[in-house]
Amino acid sequence: MKVQMRVNGRQVSGEVEGRTLLVTFLRDGQGLTGTHTGCDTSQCGACTVHVDGLQVKSCSMFAAEADGAEVTTIEGMANADGSLSVLQQAFQDHHGLQCGFCTPGMVMAAATLLEQTPEPTEAQVRHHLQGNICRCTGYHNIIKAVMAASGQQVTQVAAE
Numbered sequence: 001m002k003v004q005m006r007v008n009g010r011q012v013s014g015e016v017e018g019r020t021l022l023v024t025f026l027r028d029g030q031g032l033t034g035t036h037t038g039c040d041t042s043q044c045g046a047c048t049v050h051v052d053g054l055q056v057k058s059c060s061m062f063a064a065e066a067d068g069a070e071v072t073t074i075e076g077m078a079n080a081d082g083s084l085s086v087l088q089q090a091f092q093d094h095h096g097l098q099c100g101f102c103t104p105g106m107v108m109a110a111a112t113l114l115e116q117t118p119e120p121t122e123a124q125v126r127h128h129l130q131g132n133i134c135r136c137t138g139y140h141n142i143i144k145a146v147m148a149a150s151g152q153q154v155t156q157v158a159a160e
């Protein structure tokens with residue numbers, strides 16, 4: 001079947017099977033390999049994207065279900081001039097990544113949180129990111145990065 005959607009502001013289309021996952025369509029069909037597949041079973045959050053403004057694990061959605069939707073991936077998160085967004089820059093400044101495998105999903109999830117809660121508490125950040133796993137266990141600096149991106153002091157973030 002044919003599906004079409006807007007991805008990062010660009011109209012795209014492609015032939016998919018009914019079982020084709022959205023993450024597969026984005027990575028293999030559109031070459032948007034910034035969205036990672038870590039588990040394929042909705043556990044790790046590495047595949048997190050935004051669909052019609054909602055945070056979605058793209059391994060848990062069929063491409064056909066996103067037909068007609070507005071999708072944003074990590075490739076669509078930079079500023080218009082290509083520079084890093086405030087949130088992305090905060091990850092870099094606060095060493096919020098090690099191998100980087102979880103980072104796209106972390107950024108997409110954190111962006112949703114900051115949109116809903118511009119100045120989250122540390123507990124709110126931790127709660128919101130609980131569906132995103134960092135196998136390098138770099139959570140402390142990830143929390144710091146998200147707090148910093150919200151314009152808050154990060155020196156008080158506890159190491160856990």
Ligand code: FES
Nearest residue numbers: 038040044045059
């Ligand atoms: S690949 Fe989707 S949650 Fe892990």
Ligand code: FES
Nearest residue numbers: 098102134135136
């Ligand atoms: S930075 Fe390696 S999995 Fe998170």
